[in-house]
Amino acid sequence: QLLQICTRLGTTAIKLGQAVSIRTDLLPAPYVAELSKLQDKVEPFPTTMSRQVLKEELGLEGPGQLERVFPEISPKPVASASIGQVYKAKLEDGTEVAVKVQRPDIIQDIALDLYISRTLLPIYKRAMNLNTDFVGLVDEWG
Secondary structure, three states: OHHHHHHHHOHHHHHHHHHHHOOOOOOOHHHHHHHHHHHOEOOOOOHHHHHHHHHHHHOOOOOOHHHHHOOEEOOOOOEEOOOEEEEEEEOOOOOEEEEEEEOOOHHHHHHHHHHHHHHHHHHHHHHHOOOOOHHHHHHHHO
16 A cells, blocks of 8 residues: 555655665565565556657657657566656667656656655754654755
8 A cells, every 4th residue: 555655755755765665674575575566667658758858858859850860779678667668679770678667747746746745854853843854864865
């Protein structure tokens, strides 16, 4: 259930889950095992969307342009995580490469999450009478 919550909450929650998944001193083993799936088993975004992102990032216009750069590219990602996904591809000379594609709007999503965190964490800190510098942690993490 924790895995589903992190996934539904989006990138920032997934990154937090990834960070916690390597801290066996913080959580029981079953939780760590579940959260470790966030390392590279996040639900992928559609391949059509990733191809559009690639075309825009590489400045490719018109049909067939992406295929000129990558004559072969896997139809589905070989890995998918919080910030992007990876495709296996070949260049014109046959060199095998990994093509990483960022999730669309990822920068805006993370910026909004960090803004909300910076706004709400001081309220939480006061309400819970805590000494932790949550804003400092968010700033360092961001």
